Amino acid sequence: MTVVPLYRMDPRHPQARACATCGVRELALFGALDWEGLDRIHTHIDSRDLPIDHVLFHAGGVDDALYTLRAGIVRFERTTEAGDRRIVRLAGRGDLIGQEALLNRRFADDVVACTPLSVCRIPKSLILELGSAEGSLLQELMRRWQLALDDAQAWVSNLTTGPAMRRMLHLLLKLADLTEEAPLATHPTIWLPRREDMGAMLDMTVETASRIVSQLRRDGLLTLQPPRHASLDRAGVQAAIEARGLSA
Amino acid sequence: MTVVPLYRMDPRHPQARACATCGVRELALFGALDWEGLDRIHTHIDSRDLPIDHVLFHAGGVDDALYTLRAGIVRFERTTEAGDRRIVRLAGRGDLIGQEALLNRRFADDVVACTPLSVCRIPKSLILELGSAEGSLLQELMRRWQLALDDAQAWVSNLTTGPAMRRMLHLLLKLADLTEEAPLATHPTIWLPRREDMGAMLDMTVETASRIVSQLRRDGLLTLQPPRHASLDRAGVQAAIEARGLSA
DNA sequence: CGAGCCGTTGAGGGGATTCAAGCTCAGTGG
DNA sequence: CCACTGAGCTTGAATCCCCTCAACGGCTCG
Numbered sequence: 001m002t003v004v005p006l007y008r009m010d011p012r013h014p015q016a017r018a019c020a021t022c023g024v025r026e027l028a029l030f031g032a033l034d035w036e037g038l039d040r041i042h043t044h045i046d047s048r049d050l051p052i053d054h055v056l057f058h059a060g061g062v063d064d065a066l067y068t069l070r071a072g073i074v075r076f077e078r079t080t081e082a083g084d085r086r087i088v089r090l091a092g093r094g095d096l097i098g099q100e101a102l103l104n105r106r107f108a109d110d111v112v113a114c115t116p117l118s119v120c121r122i123p124k125s126l127i128l129e130l131g132s133a134e135g136s137l138l139q140e141l142m143r144r145w146q147l148a149l150d151d152a153q154a155w156v157s158n159l160t161t162g163p164a165m166r167r168m169l170h171l172l173l174k175l176a177d178l179t180e181e182a183p184l185a186t187h188p189t190i191w192l193p194r195r196e197d198m199g200a201m202l203d204m205t206v207e208t209a210s211r212i213v214s215q216l217r218r219d220g221l222l223t224l225q226p227p228r229h230a231s232l233d234r235a236g237v238q239a240a241i242e243a244r245g246l247s248a
Numbered sequence: 249m250t251v252v253p254l255y256r257m258d259p260r261h262p263q264a265r266a267c268a269t270c271g272v273r274e275l276a277l278f279g280a281l282d283w284e285g286l287d288r289i290h291t292h293i294d295s296r297d298l299p300i301d302h303v304l305f306h307a308g309g310v311d312d313a314l315y316t317l318r319a320g321i322v323r324f325e326r327t328t329e330a331g332d333r334r335i336v337r338l339a340g341r342g343d344l345i346g347q348e349a350l351l352n353r354r355f356a357d358d359v360v361a362c363t364p365l366s367v368c369r370i371p372k373s374l375i376l377e378l379g380s381a382e383g384s385l386l387q388e389l390m391r392r393w394q395l396a397l398d399d400a401q402a403w404v405s406n407l408t409t410g411p412a413m414r415r416m417l418h419l420l421l422k423l424a425d426l427t428e429e430a431p432l433a434t435h436p437t438i439w440l441p442r443r444e445d446m447g448a449m450l451d452m453t454v455e456t457a458s459r460i461v462s463q464l465r466r467d468g469l470l471t472l473q474p475p476r477h478a479s480l481d482r483a484g485v486q487a488a489i490e491a492r493g494l495s496a
Numbered sequence: 497c498g499a500g501c502c503g504t505t506g507a508g509g510g511g512a513t514t515c516a517a518g519c520t521c522a523g524t525g526g
Numbered sequence: 527c528c529a530c531t532g533a534g535c536t537t538g539a540a541t542c543c544c545c546t547c548a549a550c551g552g553c554t555c556g
Contacts, residue, residue, distance in 0.1 A: 078405055081489060088404040103391050108398055131386075138379075138386055143351050145393035150356055152400030156336040157326055160408035161451050164544070195503065203409050205545055210504055226553095241329060412512070443535065453513055458536055474521090 022120075027094030028068045029122070029140055037130075044126045050117040057098055057111040065123050066098035072117035073178050073191055076109040077200065087201045089152055090114070092178035096144045102127060115191050159202055167202040168212045169241050172222070176232055185234075192230040270368075272342050276316045277370070277388055285378070292374050298365040305346055305359040313371050314346040320365035321426050321439055324357040325448065335449040337400055338362070340426035344392045350375060363439050407450055415450040416460045417489050420470070424480055433482075440478040 025031050030038065047070065050056070057063055059078060069091060076089040088109065091097050100107055101124045131138050158170040175190040182188055193201070198209040216222040221236045273279050278286065295318065298304070305311055307326060317340060324337040336357065339345050348355055349372045379386050406418040423438040430436060441449070446457040464470040469484045 076401065078401075080405065080409060082410070082492070086405050086409050088401040099390075100394060103387075103394055105394065108401060132383060135380060139351075142347075142390065142393065145390060145397065146348060146351055146353065149393065149397050149400055152397055152404070153324065153326075153336040153356060156400065156404055156408060157328065157334050160404060161328060161334050162330070206503080207505085207546085208544060210502095211544095214504070244330070454535085455514085455537085456512060458534095459512095462536065 022070070024068070024070050024094050028070075028120070029096050029127075029137070029144065030068075031140070033130075033137065041126060041130065044123055046121045048119060048121060050113050050119060052113050052116060054113045054117065055110055056113070056117075056119075057107045057109075059107050059110045062104060062106055063098060063101045064125070065121050066096060066101050066127070067119045067121055069093055069095050069097065070118040070120060071180055072119075073114040074111050074117065075114050075197070075201075076111055078109045085200045086203070087197065089148075089155060090174065090178065090201075091148075091151075093180055095147075096141075099141070099145060099148075102141075114193065114197075164202065164204050164208050165212055165215075166241065166244055167204070168198070168209070168216070169237050169244075171198065171202060172216075172232055172237055173234070173241075176234055187231050187233055189225065189229055189231050192224070192228055194228070270318070272316070272318050276318075276342055276368070277344050277375075277385070277392065278316075279388070281378075281385065289374060289378065292371060294369045296367060296369060298361050298367060300361050300364060302361045302365065303358055304361070304365075304367075305355045305357075307355050307358045310352060310354055311346060311349045312373070313369050314344060314349050314375070315367045315369055317341055317343050317345065318366040318368060319428055320367075321362040322359050322365065323362050323445070323449075324359055326357045333448045334451070335445065337396075337403060338422065338426065338449075339396075339399075341428055343395075344389075347389070347393060347396075350389075362441065362445075412450065412452050412456050413460055413463075414489065414492055415452070416446070416457070416464070417485050417492075419446065419449060420464075420480055420485055421482070421489075424482055435479050435481055437473065437477055437479050440472070440476055442476070 022028070030041065033041070050072075056067060056074065071093055073090055073092045074097065075087045076091070077085055077087045080086055097111060098107075127137070127141070131141070158174070159167050161167070172190065175192070176188045179185075179188045179190050192213075195206045195209040195213070198204075198213075199206050202209070213222065217224060219236075219240075221233045221240065223231045225231060270276070278289065281289070298320075304315060304322065319341055321338055321340045322345065323335045324339070325333055325335045328334055345359060346355075375385070375389070379389070406422070407415050409415070420438065423440070424436045427433075427436045427438050440461075443454045443457040443461070446452075446461075447454050450457070461470065465472060467484075467488075469481045469488065471479045473479060
């Protein structure tokens, strides 16, 4: 039953209200902090909205801040020696990105907005100072690193293995998990990447991606909702994956 | 100019000598510690040698210790819903594995010895206690998490992208980097996986892996040195990768 | 309204898989 | 000593999946 300090409501500190009422606080890094902790940080944090295709980090560069994703999806992409693009990871609501900043390391990938974003920018100095005091923050930080690692390995296992149809089905399930509203719905509305981006995620051509999407549309598993969205029959996709496991 | 305490030489504390003279100390997690730090820990650490195919961690299980690899190579493997194996990562000399233990998380993969291993087993309690005191250890821990993440994403980009020949060439380069002796040699002797394991790493069949290895052997880029080893023309492989980038 | 981007669909070819047979080599027991 | 065995590796032939090349339609935007 902590009393809310007045300055939390102070309009000159808009971030104060934002942090206290943040919809993803339980999901986000600073969910590990209590109210007092929050009071100490919110003036340093800066929330912003970013448009599609905004580049948050550039490959090869260093940066002195990280971001917590409040809403939207970002992709991590790099270029192979042959010159074509490969997307190696997606991140969404609640994810922490740019942890390399804490280690003064260069980024391996461009990090680009797939959908409009709402993010919190966190200076690395803030975390480093806080980290020495708040053990729970470091714990949370490590947990997030492990989540990213799990995600990367699941990507290898799900999105790069087997025939094109299998990879696409797994991608659709992943996109369903990244959906903001009604994440448990049986027919969630997902962000549907451009065919070229699907190709970069699944290592297939635009044409193959298009053919498979059309196929799924005909089968009723996917209903396009332009622009760039679709509703997905989650159970049907699951069933299709398992059926393929047997028929193969 | 620290004086070496007598007990470091005490034969009843064999681990004391092992830590003080450890060949991978600079590489390993506790490289972040000074001599005093080492003195406090070495009795808790337990170095052991493990045979090929030894399973260090079981998927789905939890464990209360991590390992630093002093020598050898391990693979992270899981099983797809269709029932076949997929290797999603390799780790070698100096790498820290099993960090999930610190977070009380289940392992996503089996972790299995590819070659004979020499490892240090570190109880998670030791790190958790030490972590609160030694800030540099936490820093080092985070750095290692990031290394694993980089590795996983490079795996996607290099070992799952493009035609079978390209993926194989990149795998050979990675195996060269994991070589213990003479890591800078132009013709390093590498550990050469069984064709079936190559298939699980690169998502191709045993036959395709075999055909490509034979091809490279005929081209003189690879000289088999049974059992399970080969010498690699590193420059030739590099050139082949770049040539393919252009010709494609 | 033409230009350009994106998505779709078709035809043909190539690379990988599948199915099948032979090979090498280490271990085993007669 | 050597046939026997089985696991791993190699190679061939047929098939199929996916890529390449190409054409076309819908849509946005200058």
